Amino acid sequence: MTxxxxxxxxxxxxxxxxARRRNDVGPPPPREAPPAPRGDEPSISLPGFTEEVLPWLDxxxxxxxxxxxxxxxxxxxxxxxxxxRAARFWSQYTRGTNAKAWxxxxxRRVYLQDVRRPRHWRERSENALDLDVEELAGLAQVxxxxxxxxxxxxxxxxxxxxxxxxxxxxxxxxVLILSDLGDLRYDEIAHLLEIPKxxxxxxxxxxxxxxxxxxxxxxxxxxxVSAPADQETPCE
Amino acid sequence: xxxxxxxxxxxxxxxxxxxxLTPREANDVRRHLELCxxxxxxxxxxxxxxxxxxxxxxxxxxxxxxxxxxxxxxxxREP
Numbered sequence: 001m002t003x004x005x006x007x008x009x010x011x012x013x014x015x016x017x018x019a020r021r022r023n024d025v026g027p028p029p030p031r032e033a034p035p036a037p038r039g040d041e042p043s044i045s046l047p048g049f050t051e052e053v054l055p056w057l058d059x060x061x062x063x064x065x066x067x068x069x070x071x072x073x074x075x076x077x078x079x080x081x082x083x084x085r086a087a088r089f090w091s092q093y094t095r096g097t098n099a100k101a102w103x104x105x106x107x108r109r110v111y112l113q114d115v116r117r118p119r120h121w122r123e124r125s126e127n128a129l130d131l132d133v134e135e136l137a138g139l140a141q142v143x144x145x146x147x148x149x150x151x152x153x154x155x156x157x158x159x160x161x162x163x164x165x166x167x168x169x170x171x172x173x174x175v176l177i178l179s180d181l182g183d184l185r186y187d188e189i190a191h192l193l194e195i196p197k198x199x200x201x202x203x204x205x206x207x208x209x210x211x212x213x214x215x216x217x218x219x220x221x222x223x224x225v226s227a228p229a230d231q232e233t234p235c236e
Numbered sequence: 237x238x239x240x241x242x243x244x245x246x247x248x249x250x251x252x253x254x255x256x257l258t259p260r261e262a263n264d265v266r267r268h269l270e271l272c273x274x275x276x277x278x279x280x281x282x283x284x285x286x287x288x289x290x291x292x293x294x295x296x297x298x299x300x301x302x303x304x305x306x307x308x309x310x311x312x313r314e315p
Contacts, residue, residue, distance in 0.1 A: 025269040025279060027262060028255045028286070032293070042307045057306060061298035076302045083306050087313060158292055179254070180289040181296075186256055205250060212285060 032059075032183040034100075046090045052099040053086055059182060060103050066177040067111045069166040074115060081114070082107040101188045104178065108192070160218060164211045172207035179204055240264045245275050252279075253286050 035055045064075040190197040252265045
């Protein structure tokens with residue numbers, strides 16, 4: 001029989017967990033701010049170009065590198081072409097709006113027009129990768145004395161994650177790199193890709209699930225983590 | 237006050253982590269996660285994923301040679 005002291009002890013422990021979680025489940029960090037200039041940027045006669053465009057060089061490079069699936073040489077050409085076109089069309093940009101999204105738009109157009117061979121990839125059925133919503137729930141189901149989330153991601157190397165991104169179908173890879181590497185909002189991605197916001201969400205969700213599944217399979221195969229013995233179902 | 241159901245929370249986890257929910261929706265999800273021990277591991281896993289990607293973003297910079305090349309081609313086109 002539970003004594004009153006034990007009962008109070010349990011209640012206090014429960015409150016401690018809730019209090020700890022309250023600090024832990026807070027809002028996400030703010031969006032990526034424009035990086036500060038490094039000081040090596042040249043002074044360009046286009047007003048505002050140096051301040052608004054050049055700080056995003058790293059972001060454009062990351063975007064180009066994933067568009068080209070890690071082909072650094074092609075990505076570098078793509079970045080140069082993007083920056084040149086940005087300079088050429090600078091008068092069309094409204095200063096103080098969203099230079100990063102504007103640069104990504106140019107970069108993607110250059111990639112689609114000049115780099116990637118035309119393919120009918122938009123005809124692919126998204127349903128071909130219609131994974132079960134609960135499949136990934138199993139990834140989090142593990143014994144309580146382990147910290148699988150950190151364990152899983154701490155074992156992974158950047159290259160393994162980048163390979164998982166590169167293996168995604170183009171339409172999923174595109175939204176994933178714009179969101180997770182480009183740090184664009186859903187409506188910015190929708191505008192850039194000229195697709196509905198709901199489609200962005202859907203593709204992003206599927207891209208992340210597919211990526212997590214392939215990384216999980218990799219981590220299990222490599223012995224980094226153990227596959228869960230069974231799965232719990234969510235409450236309610 | 238009634239908590240929103242788990243399936244609604246699980247469906248909105250990425251929206252929550254991406255900062256795409258309204259303040260009221262985010263508050264509903266947050267309150268649920270504070271109390272639900274079954275949804276919390278899902279959140280913890282997705283958050284670890286998001287943190288890894290954020291770190292990846294910060295670790296990848298354009299090579300210095302590319303910076304110099306870009307600056308050179310921009311300077312060349314100057315009138």
